[in-house]
Amino acid sequence: MKKNIINKKYKFGLKILSAIALFIIADQPGFSQELDLEKEELKFGFIKLTDCAPIVIAKEKGFFEDEGLQVEVVAQPNWKTLLDNVINGDLDGAHMLSGQPIAATIGFGTKAHIITAFTMDLNGNGITVANSIWDQMKENDPELDKDKPKHPITADSLKPIVQEKLDEGEKLQMGMVFPVSTHNYELRYWLASAGIHPGMYTKTDIGGRTDAEVELSVTPPPMMPATLEAGNIQGYCVGEPWNQQAVAKNIGVPVTTNYDIWKNNPEKVFGVTKEWADENPNTHLAVIKALIRAGQWLDATKKKGIFRRGLDLVNRKEAARILSQPNYVGADYEVIKNSMTGFFYFQKSDKREMPDFNVFYRYYCTYPWYSDGIWFLTQMRRWGQITEAKPAEWYHKTAKEVYRPDIYLKAAKILLDEGKIDKSDIPWGTDGYKPATSEFIDGIPYNGKNPLSYLKSHKIGHKF
Amino acid sequence: MKLKHRIYKLIDISGLQLFDPVARLFFREEPQVQIKRITQFIVIPILAFGLFLLVWQIMAPRHTTKSGEVPKPGRVLDAAKGIWTFHNREKEKSIAFIASSDEANKILDNAKNRLEEIESSLIPAQDETIANLEILEQEWRDKNISPKIKKAANIEYEINSKQNSLKTELEELAGSIKANDKNAKEELVLRLEKLELQKSKWKIELAELKGTISILESKKYPLLERAQRKKDRLEEEKQYLSVYIGILTKNRNSKVEELNKKLVDYSNSFYAAESTKVMSSAKRLVRQKTRIEKTSESQYSAAKTLPYQTLRSLLCVFTGFIIATIFAIPLGILCGLNKTFMCAFTPFIAIFKPVSPIVWLPIGLIVVGGFIPDPENNALLSIINKLPIFSSFDVNPAFLASAITVALCSLWPTLVNTALGVSSIDVDHLNVARVLNLRFRERLISVIIPSALPLIFAGLRISIGVGWMVLIAAELLASSEGIGKFVWDMFNNGSSDSFAQMFVVVFLVGGIGLLLDRIMIVFQRLVSFDETAPSV
């Protein structure tokens, strides 16, 4: 760890200097590579999930190096430690759950101002239930009792099982990875869309089990299959490779993916503390540049713009090979390859193509949308993690504190000038809000510009 | 003759009494006795270990669960080799990054040739082998697995059809019962109840059958599995080589060269610059210079590998152990000397001693976090990181928290033993001190501490054992780069190698634990003045 001996005055000077540098960059394309880095040796954290790919690829394919960065990429044991390490400065930045920077900034859990200028991927999660539950679901809905049942599978067929359990005085138990994880919200969304109450967070109930018909609990991703097999939980929502492991080991059946719950939903972001970003603006830009290029590499196709199926993604096999290294995700290549190359096993007999299972670059994926941040805020409010009703402006303001498209666009602009990306890859003129969409499992439309009316449109959970 | 005794003494002091009979046999001293001792202390343990390996080899494949298979010894050895290869590759990458251009060119050719060989001949050859084996596998499956699956499936079918026929039978029966036939109706209910009971039994049976089938289905043809693993290794090497070549062609030296070239351009344009551009090109020049300086000092940030993690764990355990010792011995002496102090301290010992490292660690993290709010600019950390050994291990708060956890868990045996050693000091020795009118300090240094030393060291030995045991858990939780983190990472990988890697860690941790214990025994023997010091 290099001690930063630059004093504050000098730092201020540096900022001005870098502003000048940026000005020069804008003027003279030839200068564009020369970001005046505040810090060259960086340490990033990640959790062993396939969607850490952009960071790993940027390192292994030399995109960080191209920016003059030496980056150490270190696996973290769990999301809490990862966040703590970013906050205490042991890590410069990390692969984070979309909800983490928001929750940290508004002070749910650990309080710290975290920002993100880069969305790492879309989709990539699945909901798996135990074999016995799957058998009962099939009994409840004979349509499911086929080799390849029709998708999406809703939680409607789960509801009678939940009711039966409740009548016996028990509650179905399901696992998710972190209170502010996308998995928590997706699992809740899936359950609630079928009228199953997943429980509310209150000031005193930080486990989120008040009024629950199905109780959700935190389980670390690698422990999911084992916990399921042991019978402590009857289902879980988690990222890859842990759904495919359940199929490979024959202990559970993935019933749906988050692609079906909300098409092209944001999954992970690259988060840093605001303090770090303010101290190292140019390094931050360099990092975002490398990450954008990594995303581009991950989603590269044989011919530009031609994309029909997962196999068209030419670099994914190599990516799976890299990710299967023990210091990265470390799971077997075969297991990682499936989802990375656009296949997903729902059962051993049910292998489907899911070309968009992991999206790293297409659909303007890497842009940090305010509307994504607002969606997570609405979910936090819906389930009571935000304990008081807030006005609409608060949602917009908070999202803008956390999501930083300004930094993203600056980095993208440099890449464009360097000729490394296409103009059409980046949504240059956007106001940061995705168009309204109703591509949810229950068809309820979401418009980021109007969070309060979205909250009102759900049956279960806080409505304002 | 003197040499002989010197060797015996050395063996005795070094704690390697195991080899005493070997040395004595070498000098033909009572050969029969020595051979008997060798059999007893060396041959039998080796045989026992061999037997253990054998049992392991035989039993491992029999224990198959859904989570995987217990690895055989060979697989564990493979995993160890894999860990070592990974370590070497990371090292090679670091070397490549700082190599001079001559060196880089030299190794570059080798690497390119090897890559070429792998891509054009080794992998295709392996693919062919796999294709052939796949045919064999099908035959093997048809012969060994399919019949079993079929048999299980048949039973499953039988049960299902029996269940269905019984159900239809009862349904028909129900249809034929007349409205006023009370007996027949009661009979039907009875039979229905029986059927339900039978059904639940069948359900369990079916579930078991399903389990058996799935395990059978997941059985792999050993030869094919091995071939695929070999291919995986080749692919991994290919991957490594392409990164390696990338580093070689664009390493530190070449970067600096490139930057230097640009520097020349910049300085030319600076001297040619007109008034309005003088400042900006001067800045550009200065910036380029610092850039070159920074680049020429940069290092490849290699992944942390098990050898490094092991050394860091050792450093951590020693740090914790030293912290523990610094507190435990003085406190122990105070407890031993002063009954009041002992009484005041006993409750703390009793309460804190059994607390698990899992509880201490978060507390340790909070405490360390309190002292070191900003690790980047912390005076204490930067001092520690300048110390000779610590400098190469990047000491961070997680490391300190782990060390503190180790200290908190391991200080008790030393404390208790020191107190015991001091309080049980021979009265005659104290009388000597009185007669000599030794002052407190003299008495402490020349009588009390030496007298308690054997017990203190016995405590230290237990302490370091406890510390080493606790460290793994602490590192795992704190995510401090060390063996504990390695274990957690490998567990998180959930790959087919994970189990084997765990076994490697078992032997590594056990081996180091043994070594630490032996070292402490040597110390213990050096300070003990009675002849009863333990040797086991």
Place this chain on the structure above:
Amino acid sequence: MSFLSISDVSVSFGVEDKKVEILNNINLDVAENEFVAIIGFSGSGKSTLISLLAGLQLPSYGEVALEGKPIVQPSPELGIMFQNYSLLPWLSVFENIELAVKKVFPSLTSIQRKTHIGKYIEMVNLTPAIDKKPSELSGGMRQRASLARTLSMEPKILLLDEPLSALDALTRSSIQDEILNIWEKEKRTVVMITNDVDEAVLMADRIVPLTIGPNASFGNDFNIPLKRPRNRTSLNSSPEYKKLKKEITKFMLNMNSENIKLNKKSISLPAVFEKSINEIGQEALIA
């Protein structure tokens, strides 16, 4: 005024009705360079007496004084040689003595100190074992080392607390000779505690019997007017020696039988007292 005087000394433990007197109103004067042997049965308070003389313990009443100054704490002047050697087992013979010499003669240079220590080790014939640890020595050698240490402090008075009781007969007699030898060469006041009449008669100028405790006190002195240097073999045939031995033995035996008549359990008590003395010694030290 005598060199060493014990005047009206009583030692008791406990309070009020549970009070046990160990030594009751004893008086003794020892002249300079006199060799006095105090003889008594085990449990008669001998150890308490020597602790008083060494300053390890204070009397309940009365006073113990050396050259008129009361003894209130141990000091190197009061050279006590313990019953069980009391060598520090982690130090070699040389180092054990060095520890004492350094403390008593801090002004010696290291060479002077070495010569000084060497002299005393030579005196007890231990030079070959100078670098050995106590655990490597036989009982007799340990006692010699202990003697050398006591002598090296050049004490004004030598207090020997049953120094030879743990040794076998042969070693014992050889060390007796040695002590006598040394004493004759370097005249010094010696108070020796013993339970061996032979030893007492052989070595001492005067023998003071201690009556059986509790409530022990001194019986009549026996002067030993035997000529010096004394020789074990010639003494054995000397009628005077035989007579003295007989007389003292008889006195002691009488005392014992009287005591048994008076109080049957007296012999069983001492162990308790010895222990409590040790405890007191330790507590005093820690405090």
